[in-house]
Amino acid sequence: MLAFLTQEFPSAxxxxxxxxxxxxxxxxxxxxxxxxxAITGALLQLLIRVERFLVALPWWLVVLLVAVLVxxxxxxxxxxxxxxxxxxxxxxxxxxxxxxxTTLAIMLxxxxxxxxIGIPIGVAMARSDRLKMxxxxxxxxxxxxxxxxxxxxxxxxxxxxxxxxxxATFVYAVPPVIRLTDLGLRLVDPEVVEAGAAFGASxxxxxxxxxxxxxxxxxxxGINQTIMMALAMVVVASMIGARxxxxxVLRGLQRxxxxxxLEAGLAIVFLxxxxxxxxxxxxxxxxxxxxxx
Amino acid sequence: xxxxxxxxxxxxxxPDPRSVLPLLERGVGKDEILEQTGHTVGLxxxxxxxxxxxTFVVMGLSGSGKSTLVRCFNRLIEPTSGTLTLxxxxxxxxxxxELREMRRSRMGMVFQRFALLPHRNVLDNVGFGLRVQGVAxxxxxxxxxxxxxxxxxxxYERSLPRELSGGMQQRVGLARALCTDPDVLLMDExxxxxxxxxxxxxxxxxxxxxxxxGKTIVFITHDLDEALxxxxxIAVLKDGVVVQVGTPTEIVTRxxxxxxxxxxxxxxxxxVMKVRHVMTPLGRDDANAAASQAEGAVLVSSEALLQxxxxxxxxxxxxxxxxxxxxxxxxxxxxxxxxxxxxxxQRDEPS
Numbered sequence: 266m267l268a269f270l271t272q273e274f275p276s277a278x279x280x281x282x283x284x285x286x287x288x289x290x291x292x293x294x295x296x297x298x299x300x301x302x303a304i305t306g307a308l309l310q311l312l313i314r315v316e317r318f319l320v321a322l323p324w325w326l327v328v329l330l331v332a333v334l335v336x337x338x339x340x341x342x343x344x345x346x347x348x349x350x351x352x353x354x355x356x357x358x359x360x361x362x363x364x365x366x367t368t369l370a371i372m373l374x375x376x377x378x379x380x381x382i383g384i385p386i387g388v389a390m391a392r393s394d395r396l397k398m399x400x401x402x403x404x405x406x407x408x409x410x411x412x413x414x415x416x417x418x419x420x421x422x423x424x425x426x427x428x429x430x431x432x433a434t435f436v437y438a439v440p441p442v443i444r445l446t447d448l449g450l451r452l453v454d455p456e457v458v459e460a461g462a463a464f465g466a467s468x469x470x471x472x473x474x475x476x477x478x479x480x481x482x483x484x485x486x487g488i489n490q491t492i493m494m495a496l497a498m499v500v501v502a503s504m505i506g507a508r509x510x511x512x513x514v515l516r517g518l519q520r521x522x523x524x525x526x527l528e529a530g531l532a533i534v535f536l537x538x539x540x541x542x543x544x545x546x547x548x549x550x551x552x553x554x555x556x557x558x
Numbered sequence: 559x560x561x562x563x564x565x566x567x568x569x570x571x572x573p574d575p576r577s578v579l580p581l582l583e584r585g586v587g588k589d590e591i592l593e594q595t596g597h598t599v600g601l602x603x604x605x606x607x608x609x610x611x612x613t614f615v616v617m618g619l620s621g622s623g624k625s626t627l628v629r630c631f632n633r634l635i636e637p638t639s640g641t642l643t644l645x646x647x648x649x650x651x652x653x654x655x656e657l658r659e660m661r662r663s664r665m666g667m668v669f670q671r672f673a674l675l676p677h678r679n680v681l682d683n684v685g686f687g688l689r690v691q692g693v694a695x696x697x698x699x700x701x702x703x704x705x706x707x708x709x710x711x712x713x714y715e716r717s718l719p720r721e722l723s724g725g726m727q728q729r730v731g732l733a734r735a736l737c738t739d740p741d742v743l744l745m746d747e748x749x750x751x752x753x754x755x756x757x758x759x760x761x762x763x764x765x766x767x768x769x770x771x772g773k774t775i776v777f778i779t780h781d782l783d784e785a786l787x788x789x790x791x792i793a794v795l796k797d798g799v800v801v802q803v804g805t806p807t808e809i810v811t812r813x814x815x816x817x818x819x820x821x822x823x824x825x826x827x828x829x830v831m832k833v834r835h836v837m838t839p840l841g842r843d844d845a846n847a848a849a850s851q852a853e854g855a856v857l858v859s860s861e862a863l864l865q866x867x868x869x870x871x872x873x874x875x876x877x878x879x880x881x882x883x884x885x886x887x888x889x890x891x892x893x894x895x896x897x898x899x900x901x902x903x904q905r906d907e908p909s
Contacts (some may be wrong), residue, residue, distance in 0.1 A: 491587065
């Protein structure tokens with residue numbers, strides 16, 4: 266009866282998760298190859314366009330744009346604008362300008378993709394406690410699962426290259442948008458929601474006229490985190506063939522070229538600082554509840 | 559003109575409110591119900607009729623169920639049992655779409671903490687009800703602009719709520735409620751969050767607007783002075799039960815029980831009682847009627863509050879007469895009866 270109470274874990278107890286997964290992945294690749302190819306193609310087209318556009322922009326225009334955006338986001342602080350634009354120039358002096366534009370393109374597409382999918386999921390999650398209960402552990406898993414685990418299947422589905430990088434980045438970076446959209450919607454002042462209902466707003470009107478606008482600062486904080494996480498993935502993504510700054514870091518590692526690694530690494534940090542200041546600035550600027558009497 | 563009739567309205571909070579109704583019908587007390595079933599009784603068998611065009615004040619301490627009652631009127635809270643009609647329409651039978659329609663066109667609401675949209679300017683906030691109705695922008699702004707002017711906020715159209723003082727924010731709240739031109743105005747502790755001085759100012763503003771508009775107003779408050787000043791009639795609510803409904807004078811002079819009595823004990827009666835409550839009425843051919851025309855007679859309006867005539871009565875050399883709106887004498891006023899009326903509050907106290 267109690268034969269399983271041995272010192273060793275019973276070897277007969279074996280859940281073949283490994284072969285199940287392998288079978289499922291192969292089946293997906295074989296049966297839905299066309300679908301994945303179509304997604305890959307569409308994303309690639311989009312990415313190429315964005316990248317071409319960014320690379321074609323004169324460098325000084327980009328620097329100026331960054332300066333103006335930072336200045337506007339931080340509530341018209343000229344010093345911030347000048348300093349952060351200076352960081353961009355510094356990246357140019359490392360000879361990494363075009364790599365930065367490539368990374369920026371991958372990041373922008375991944376972020377937009379994340380927002381488009383993440384916000385509706387967050388909205389659904391705020392409406393249903395049951396969904397939240399189920400989704401919460403999935404989001405936790407997405408954030409804690411070592412990214413190398415899903416890099417391989419992502420490559421199997423989407424091939425090596427920038428598209429696989431976008432998908433991997435998406436998996437890693439989408440949880441904060443979902444979580445903070447949910448949180449922002451749940452934190453909206455119930456009296457204001459009640460006022461909406463008292464004036465006869467439908468659920469849809471309440472969502473678009475009251476709840477979402479009031480949740481914008483929190484959602485922006487989620488987008489800010491998403492961008493930071495996307496940048497953290499840049500180097501990992503370069504291992505599955507993404508070009509840009511991550512590739513330079515990887516090259517520095519492989520060749521023992523510490524200087525190159527540092528330059529590319531700093532470029533990633535500078536890009537992160539710039540993106541952070543812009544999104545965090547807007548998150549604060551749009552927070553109309555702050556400082557309310 | 560809207561006419562609200564609630565009969566036997568009850569509200570029970572908890573996981574299964576309906577299960578508690580039989581207990582309520584058997585007369586089991588609130589505390590017992592909470593202990594036995596974990597349900598809270600918010601309102602119990604409330605009968606109120608709000609007459610068209612009157613300001614009906616619901617007064618009670620916190621937890622008395624007054625905010626629950628006003629939310630039952632537009633079904634932000636669903637009553638557990640009872641009936642509710644607005645001009646004969648069964649409000650509780652309305653389907654979601656009809657209910658939204660009723661809220662959009664017939665009822666405006668003003669909230670204690672204003673509940674304005676913080677990211678929208680004054681113009682957009684006032685026009686919110688019209689936006690919900692789908693009114694085009696230009697029309698919306700025209701109508702909202704007119705109301706902003708009427709509540710004295712012209713020049714602040716583009717300001718955000720947080721840039722305004724509390725009193726100004728509540729003016730926005732009031733304009734928002736009036737902008738859809740509803741028949742009924744539900745005001746939930748609308749002035750309670752304001753400083754005393756601003757509160758009095760807003761009360762005056764409401765009285766002034768009400769004189770022009772003649773809306774049916776349901777006004778919730780915990781402040782007796784406010785209730786007496788604004789209310790045509792007052793319902794006193796205690797633990798979800800209506801203890802007394804009456805005019806301010808009735809509430810003050812004939813409190814229904816000790817609870818109401820304790821409430822009105824300290825009130826300044828001269829601010830509630832009117833000349834007609836203390837005058838000795840004149841018969842049609844009363845000899846005194848002629849005397850009112852005599853030289854030296856002091857005439858006061860029968861509708862004036864005692865606080866406004868005490869000085870005149872005290873200073874009068876000759877007889878004092880109360881006159882109606884047309885100036886016809888309707889009663890004689892003796893200084894002694896005025897004093898007695900004002901003193902009654904204290905004299906009753908020991909009993």
